[in-house]
Structure formats: structure tokens, C-alpha cells
Amino acid sequence: MNIKLAAKNKESQRAVRVGGLEFGRDFVLAAGPCSVESEEQMAAIARAVSEAGANLLRGGAFKPRTSPYAFQGLGLAGLKILQRAGREMGLPVVTEVLDARDVPWVADYADMLQIGARNMQNFSLLKEVGRAGRPVLLKRGMNATLAEWLSCAEYILHYGNPDVVLCERGIRTFETHTRNTLDLSAVPALHQLTHLPVMVDPSHGTGRRELIPAMTLAAVAAGADAVMLEVHHQPDRALSDGDQALLPAEFARLVRRIQVLRDALRQLPDIPPDPLAGGTGPNPENKEEVTP
Amino acid sequence: MNIKLAAKNKESQRAVRVGGLEFGRDFVLAAGPCSVESEEQMAAIARAVSEAGANLLRGGAFKPRTSPYAFQGLGLAGLKILQRAGREMGLPVVTEVLDARDVPWVADYADMLQIGARNMQNFSLLKEVGRAGRPVLLKRGMNATLAEWLSCAEYILHYGNPDVVLCERGIRTFETHTRNTLDLSAVPALHQLTHLPVMVDPSHGTGRRELIPAMTLAAVAAGADAVMLEVHHQPDRALSDGDQALLPAEFARLVRRIQVLRDALRQLPDIPPDPLAGGTGPNPENKEEVTP
Amino acid sequence: MNIKLAAKNKESQRAVRVGGLEFGRDFVLAAGPCSVESEEQMAAIARAVSEAGANLLRGGAFKPRTSPYAFQGLGLAGLKILQRAGREMGLPVVTEVLDARDVPWVADYADMLQIGARNMQNFSLLKEVGRAGRPVLLKRGMNATLAEWLSCAEYILHYGNPDVVLCERGIRTFETHTRNTLDLSAVPALHQLTHLPVMVDPSHGTGRRELIPAMTLAAVAAGADAVMLEVHHQPDRALSDGDQALLPAEFARLVRRIQVLRDALRQLPDIPPDPLAGGTGPNPENKEEVTP
Amino acid sequence: MNIKLAAKNKESQRAVRVGGLEFGRDFVLAAGPCSVESEEQMAAIARAVSEAGANLLRGGAFKPRTSPYAFQGLGLAGLKILQRAGREMGLPVVTEVLDARDVPWVADYADMLQIGARNMQNFSLLKEVGRAGRPVLLKRGMNATLAEWLSCAEYILHYGNPDVVLCERGIRTFETHTRNTLDLSAVPALHQLTHLPVMVDPSHGTGRRELIPAMTLAAVAAGADAVMLEVHHQPDRALSDGDQALLPAEFARLVRRIQVLRDALRQLPDIPPDPLAGGTGPNPENKEEVTP
Secondary structure, three states, X not given: OOOOOOEOOOOOOOOEEEOOEEEOOEOEEEEEOOEOOOHHHHHXXXXXXXXXXXXXXXXXXXXXXXXXXXXXXXXXXXXXXXXXXXXXXXXXXXXXXXXXXXXXXXXXXXXXXXXXXXXXXOHHHHHHHHOOOOOEEEEOOOOOOHHHHHHHHHHHHHOOOOOXXXXXXXXXOOOOOOOOEOOOOHHHHHHHHEOOOEEEOHHHHHOOHHHXXXXXXXXXXXXXXXXXXXXXXXXXXXXXXHHHOEOHHHHHHHHHHHHHHHHHHHOOOOOOHHHHHOOOOOOHHHHXXXXX | OOOOOOXXXXXXXXXXXXXXXXXXXXXXXXXXXXXXXXXXXXXXXXXXXXXXXXXXXXXXXXXXXXXOOOOOOOOHHHHHHHHHHHHHHOOOEEEEOOOHHHHHHHHHHOOXXXXXXXXXXXXXXXXXXXXXXXXXXXXXXXXXXXXXXXHHHHHHHHOOOOOEEEEEOOEOOOOOOOOOEXXXXXXXXXXXXXXXXXXXXXXXXXXXXXXXXXHHHHHHHHOOOEEEEEEOXXXXXXXXXXXXXXXXXXXXXXHHHXXXXXXXXXXXXXXXXXXXXXXXXXXXXXXXXXXX | OOOOOOEOOOOOOOOEEEOOEEEOOEOXXXXXXXXXXXXXXXXXXXXXXXHHOOOEEEOEOOOOOOOOOOOOOOOHHXXXXXXXXXXXXXXXXXXXXXXXXXXXXXXXXXXXXXXXXXXXXXXXXXXXXXOOOOOEEEEOOOOOOHHHHHHHXXXXXXXXXXXXXXEEOOEOOOOOXXXXXXXXXXXXXXXXXXXXXXXXXXXXXXXXXXXXXXXXXHHHHOOOOEEXXXXXXXXXXXXXXXHHOEOHHHHHHHHHHHHHHHHHHHOOOOOOHHHHHOXXXXXXXXXXXXXX | OOOOOOEOOOOOOOOEEEOOEEEOOEOEEEEEOOEOOOHHHHHHHXXXXXXXXXXXXXXXXXXXXXXXXXXXXXXXXXXXXXXXXXXXXXXXXXEEOOOHHHHHHHHHHOOEEEEOHHHOOOHHHHHHHHOOOOOEEEEOOOOOOHHHHHHHHHHHHHOOOOOEEEEEOOEOOXXXXXXXXXXXXXXHHHHHHEOOOEEEOHHHHHOOHHHHHHHHHHHHHOOOOEEEEEEXXXXXXXXXXXXXXXXXXXXXXXXXXXXXXXXXXXXXXXXOHHHHHOOOOOOHXXXXXXXX
């Protein structure tokens, strides 16, 4: 694996800050709709997820759609709506950027720039967000190995941006019951290979609303530093990905369950903190486990 | 999906009993070496895993090996060793059967018969264990869809055996960092499709010792009814799969963590029991989640 | 790759004989229905494929079906029908055997025993056909690497049977347009790794009748020693796999095209014979190609 | 499949012209090095492939590399070298463009713009080449279904550019012997779904020099309208992908074999021309084959 800056080592304790949040120290709960659709939609969802406990607001203004005839996002208007909704609720916002040319001005509206799965190896875009002065959420490509994914993070770090969070969102396999196969083993594996925080996206990772709660809890137990969940107050009318959006009430209940799970894991003195609590620092226990 | 007997419905509350255990009611913790190697090895490991909290003993006497030149298992001698070790510790035993001709006599030594991933679609073998009068642990084939896997369970049920437990053990993908990709989304998905209990095998599912603890906890959080873990007191000398065997001390620590995790999940009155506690009965919450 | 007997070396010139055919010397054109359904069906199809140029007759009497409720084959009655149809037309027959217990008596009715994709790693069955005294057609498992496939061939050779032909039939990928993804690169790769002849099955490899002619010609051009094609006189009424069966007239036209293609390839003095003509002997040209 | 402009229909007879070439009418043989490395390298290779029969020159000036520390291409200097080499030999040139910002000026130096596998779903780039007024070679993404690939072509057509050629270059599977799995069934499948010409790249599709000749012939037999081959006069010193580059002499021999194969296929009056000769027009035979 040809990574230097992304590789875990003794000095690698750096946490990633987004607004007042600090990935690695705070558990980050990103939530929001797939697409920004309107002022009203965004305000309603932002309020709901904020009240339920989300601390990072998501929403897409540029949508990478398989078909040119599908809804492509509201663009600049969407960014403004997203920013206002975030400010209103006191939440930093993350949004996807698709085009290297858009990076500078999208960075004016977003606290964190997301690189989507389809663009993981869009090296022009990686270089540009490397120079953007904004933390980056780098999603795993649908068919990317861990080594390739980390090399893409290395691009961003190499071009000057140390603030990268990795987001597992499912890989493509032969299974058709789920939209993707969420590879949770990426979480502990990345925690051993890199100091970068790891987020999990069970919404894209399953593509089925009814599987999201169980997979979110599993992600937390696997040690994820953050999760991202799609929430929509009217999933049947969502312009994209309604099948995988939780209702606000479902989201609120899931957040409570996450909190209980995390509290339980934290209170145990004899359970080493790292794989459970999602810390990204060195893990003495794992070392011990390898050596009999 | 062409399943009848395996499909979940109103009447489907049946639990699977193995010795004094009841899958679905008791959380089952299967542990033991990959292969039965000797009387001493098996006695030492059985004692260690039993003291740590395992309630089902595993050990292979017939090993499906990629190469004809690899260790193929001790056969009948291994079965006898396994049975003695189980009796000594008061644990029921599960062991793999590879050949339809062996089913009747292997059933004399084992409390539960395992069908391995490579034999998931060995229909002769499925029919034979369908008639065997012993509960069956059916591992998922490396490239099997959920629908195909359930059809294989249906074979066993159709031939007269209602006691089938499904075991997720990782699917084959392009990723090479892990031996397989453990598909934990199979757990909640199966809980919605079938009444059969679901076990998870993080040892084969990752193939890397250092990833096993995190993935075991994730499996529990995803709602698994059981986990299976390979344990060896001398992994460096194991005749097979030493890289993915936990040491007894590691196993003991992991068991404590599983217990804490499960206790926390159980104590929460406002968290519906099913996806968390691994029950296999109807799950009113999930239903509600699908309907806004 | 842990193979000895299956590995290509200086002495490895052995051809596989089935009836009067010799794989490696003769181009083998196996054809027939997926399942033996009746005396009349088998007679009609055997006549048609024989007249068109097939030199090996296929037909399944034991069908490995995903669902226990699907047609499972005629069993012994089917074997007798297949044998009679073959004798009538002077063609040797190949048929699948699913169960180690059946090998001895199925070998009485068949000139060649087929191990299906789902049983590639059914090691009991491999050992039994290793002792059967009949040539074996070993299909590639749906998710088998070349190394694993060759290890399965090694089992058969190691147990005493040198007459193994490998059959590529498509691997499982994420693509859903085709039933499987036919991996034709397996043909030249195997020709460099092993002396065993290589057959290609475009029927299962594509699962779509309209793609079969092109993929058959591609297989011949890639150097296949044999092809296997499903043919049915009434595909709409076939009890299995009708979608991928050619009509007799389509088959006849395809055979003429194969012959023209092979004639062209053979007549060229300056084109090294191996990769084009499908020979399995040493290929001096390929060696030269690797060394500049 | 949500395609309109890319879908095959009665009117869809359009061929794609690049310089004096016409895909669909002329068999296109694209060849050249992976990367443009120097004036001398490019001149030597251009001369060699031109003399051997190539009619389109390839060479990368912008290289999408997994690692930021790998050779990234010569950029503008490379484009100028490529253009001069093409003019010298009278060959049009094709080169990859990675960044939407580069499209207008790269189009000044290239006769055809290549979109690489990693950028297949880089929708910004697709829109930009849709407006570029240059024919586009659209490579299949490593994990793209045919439907997704055609949707990407639809983007380019929808944004105003009708001149798109599709290039199969292998998909990612579990197999590790080859770099990718070349999916030749994509060739006849695409010929039924779209009027766009289809190229095959056996160099990336196999990643192993010794497999390239057989897979090239297989591609021609499957009906490919074009092939692309990496050629290097000093593969051991190549700055990228030397393992999959043919030597000029190997390339020359392969071209003769392609010609013989194509001549044979063309001369047969009773063999319908389309699937063999690679034409992209309607194929009456295939239609007939579907209807018994």
C-alpha cells in the first residue's frame, strides 16, 4: 500500500474538525435528505434531525444521477437553502461537489465537501479539494479496495488538506436483495491502517429502509466514528432515494438507541476503548491480540 | 423467492434446540478449533471456551480443503475426540459433514450437523441431513444470494427437518484485504424473510484475527442469534486456519464484551427487542418502520 | 498454486479420450438438451445435433435445482434414455452426476461424467470420480478462481483418474443482463497453466440465446478445445433452461460457422497453431511472446 | 434501461468518423503506448504500429494513477508529441482527458477523446465532452452494468455529441490471475441494445501480455468493431503498464492473424455478416434466432 500521509503511525493523532465538531472525539451523526428540494423541505428536515440529535446536516445540491433525464439537483440555489437550514439550527453542513471547477465556490457554502463514490478516483477533483481548505468526506468507490481508497485519501492529503474522513457506503456484489453490500469490516481494518476517522452510511449501504436501524447499530459496535443517515419527512415524494430514507420519528428512535449503545460501551472499564468507542488513536489491545 | 416452509409467517415461532440450548431464546456462542487435531488440543480448548462462556463446541473432523495435499481431518477418530470433549464440559457439539454417506453415523457423534459453504448447494447432502433427525447449521455459500441460501434451507425443511440455523460467513468479493466480506446486512434481512435463527461467523468472515472482535460485536448489534468463533490455544501450530483463530484469553475478553453489549441492549424498555436482542419472532417495529 | 499432476510440463501431452473422440486432437462439439425429458425428446434432439455435426451428446438425468419444488430430473430412466439416444446416433454421452453414491452405476450409462459448477468443491464427489474409470468434465464453480478450479482437477487426478476436461461456464458478477459472465480469458490462461483440455459452455455462460452464437465463435477463436451447447427442439416447453437453448436449425448454422472459422485458422502456416486451433500442447509462440 | 438516443432503432445507422476512419465500416485497430513518454518513444512506436497496420494511434498524456506518487503523464507536452507522431504517420490520435476544464484545449490536439474507466460516471466530464465537437471513446467502468454504461453514453449524446464509441476493458471480479475479467459478451449484447460501435481493449482486460493475442482474436470473433492494444518497444522500461504491452513484432504478427480471421469471416456468404464482421446495423439473424 503506497500511502505515507494517510498511514497510521505514532504521531498520527490528528482529529478532523467541522464547525464545532471534532471527528474522533465527538461521535458524528450526519443526517438530512438525499437532495435539497426546497426551502420548506430542508427547514422541516433540518429541524427534525437537529432535535433528534444530529450534529451535522447533509443535503445534495448536485446529484450524480445515472440517467441524464433524472433530477440533477438545485445547484447554487440548493446550496443556499442548505446553508440557511444549517445556520438556522446551528449545524455545520456537508454537501457533495461533483466538478473540480465548482470546488472554490461550493466551499463558500459548505463546512465539509463530500466526494461521492462515483468520483472517488476522479483525481482532478481530489487534487482540487486537496487545495480547498475545507474538510473532505471521501466516500468509498463501489468497487474500490481499501488500498485504492486510502490512495485517494493520500491524494487529498498530498495536495495540502489533512482533514479527510472516510465513508463506507457499501460495495457492489452479486447480491441483489440489498442495493449494495455494506462492508463493516472496513471500519476496524481502516482503524488499523490509517489515523483518518471512519464514517458509515447505512442508507446507501443497504438501500432498504427496514435494514437501516440494525446496520447503524452494527456500525457503531464495529467502531465507526460517525454515521450518515438519509432522513425525509415525506419519503414517498422524495425526488431521489426515497426508499432508503428514514422518517423523522424513526430517525429519532434510532438516535436514542445509538446513544444507549454508545453509553454502554463507554462505561466499561475493562473493555479497551478503541474498537468499541470508535477512537482513532493507537489500539494497544489489538497489538496484543496478534501476538500470543 | 420460492420458499414455503422457511418463509416467515404468523405461525412461525419455532425455535431450534441443540442439547439444552434453544436458538432464538438463548444467545448461542459456538467456539472451538477449526480442526480437531488431538485429544489434548481438543480438551484444552474445550475447557478454555467453556470457562469463558461458550455454550456450543465446534471442531472439524472432515475438512474441505482446496488442495488434496492439505490436512483433511481426523475423520471418525476426530468425531470421538470432539464428542468426549463436549461431554467432559457439558457442551453440545457441532461438526461439519461433507458426504451424504456419512450423515447417519456422524449424527451419532454430533448434536448439530454443519453444512459448509462449499456444500450449500450440494443437494444430495441437503436431502440427507433433511432426513437425519439432527439440527443443521447451514452456512451461506461464498457467492450465494439470500434467495438461493433460503432455497437450500427449504430443501432441508422439505425433506423433514425443521431445525435449521443459517450461518453468515462472508461472501467473495474483489476485496483482498479480508479473506471474505462479512455481509452483516444478511442478519436483519433474514430476520424479515424467515423464522430460522441466524448465526454469524466472523472468523471465516474476515480471515484476520485482529478484525474479529469488532465484527463480532457488530454482528450482535445487528441482531445475530448466535456467533461462531474459532479459538486455538496455539494458533501458530494449528493445522488449519491459524490466522483467524483467537487465543483463549482473547476469546474470554470478547465474551465479556458481548455480554455487556447484550445486557445493555436488553435493559432498554423503549428499544424494541428484536433487531437488538436477536430474537427471531415477528418484529412489530420493523413493520412500522416500513409504513410511514 | 498447489498443483502437481495438473500442471503443464514437458511430458504433459496426454489427450483425453471419450468414445472415439480425443479432446485436444479433435474439436469436440457437445450438444443436447439441458434435461432428458422423454424418449421422443431425446431421440429428436440427438438426431438433429448429430446431423448438424455434434460429436458428443449431453443431457441431464439428475438436475441440481435451486428450489426443491423444481423438476429434479428423470434419474435412472433418464440415463437409459440418454444412453439409447447416443447409441442410436453413434455418439458418446456426457451427463452430470450429483452424488458420490451414484458414481459407480451412472458410470455404466455414461461415457463421460460431468461435475457441475455447484459441486466443483464437493470433494467427496471429486474423490469418487477420481476412482471411477471414466473421463470427467469438471465445470468451473460460479465463484472459483483458476487456482481453485485446478486444485479440484488435481483431486481427481490424485485419486487415479488422468482424464479430466475443464469447462468454463461463466462466473458470477454484478452484471445482471447476462446470467453469468463468460470468462474467456480462462481459455488461454489454462492452456498455459495445465495440459488438461478446455471446453466452453456459452449456454450457461450467457443464459441468453441471442448471445450464444457470437460467444461460441469467440470461444473457438480464444483457443477452446471444445464447446458445449444446449439445444432443444421446443425450447418453450423445456423443463429447464429453455431461454438458453438453441433451436436445431440455429445450432446447425452455428456449427457451419464454427467449421469455417476453424478451417480458416488451421490453414494459415504462419499463424502458430496453439492459441488459434485450441491444441493443448506446449506453445512455443507464447513463450517467445513473454520474452522480448 | 432509460436510454433514448443511444438505443437501437430503425433509423440508427450512424457511423462514427475519426479522421478518415469510419467505425462500423472500417475495422479500427488502435495501438500505441500506455503513456506518451518522449518524442523518440512515441515516434518509434507510432512508426511500428502504423507499418503493422494500426489505423488509430493511442497514447496517454494525462494518466489517472492510483497513487499520487506515480507518473502522472507529460500533459500538454505529451499531447504535442502525440499529435506530431500521428501526423508523421498519417494516423488520427486518441487520448484520455481527465478533467472537464481540459476538454476544450485537449480537443485541439486529439482526433478522439477518451473517457477512462474511472471517469465513466464523472458526469461533469461527460457533459463537457458532449459539447466538445470531437468523437468520444467511452470506456466501461470497472463495475458498471451495461445499463449504466449506456446511460453514460446517453449523457454525451444528450449534450450534443452523437459520436460515441463504447470500449469494453474488463470488469472487476474475484479472479486475481488476470487484472480484470474481459466481458466479451458485452459485444453482442451491446450490438443488440445500441447502434454505437463497440471496441475491445484486451490489454487492460487481461493485464497479461501472454493472454492478449487469444483475447484479441476472440473479441474479433465476438463481433467487435475495433480493438485497442498497448504496444511498447521497450516494455521493461515503460513508465506505466509495461506488463500488458505487446512488442512491435508481436503486434505485427497479431495484426496479420486478425486480418486472416476477418477475411475468413467476411468471405462466407451464408454466414450473416453482423455478429461476425462487427457491423453495427440491424441484425436480422439475431432476431430470427429469438423467434423459433
